[in-house]
Amino acid sequence: MPLSHDDQVTLLKDILNNHQADCCGSVAECEQIERLVKSLMVNTQVDENVKNILQEVYQYSQHGAQTADLDQHISSNQDNLSQWVNNIDQFS
Template sequence: MPLSHENQIFLLKDILQNHQSDCCGSVSECEQVERLVKSLMVNTDVNENVRVILEEIYRYSQDGINSSDLDAHINSHQTDLNHWVDDIGRFY
């Protein structure tokens, strides 16, 4: 059974919160973020304001996948992670 877009949003938010609080993550988490964002971007039920955030998160996940130092990448995006988690929380 596929996840609803709300469940996908909550999963995405959970992964971002983990990156925010743990200051580390894995390439597989970045790949999962990428898949979630792609799925959400084509879903017409997703709030338009969240779509702008999703584009930024997509770039973050791509850069994380290709980073030679993923933990440093995550640390350098702590402010962004804060904003994304807060912004998504306002809409869902």
């Protein structure tokens, strides 16, 4: 059974919150973020403001999946992570 739009948004925010709180993550989480963002980007229920945020999140996840030091990548994006979650909450 596929995840609903709300479930996808909740899962995305959970992963981003975990990255922000733990300052670490996995390549698999970055790949999961990419899949969630792709699915949400084509969903007509998603607010255009959220789609702009999703573009930034997608770039973050792509870079994270390819970097040699994922924990450093997450640490350097701490402000972005909390801002993205706050902004997604505002528009969804």
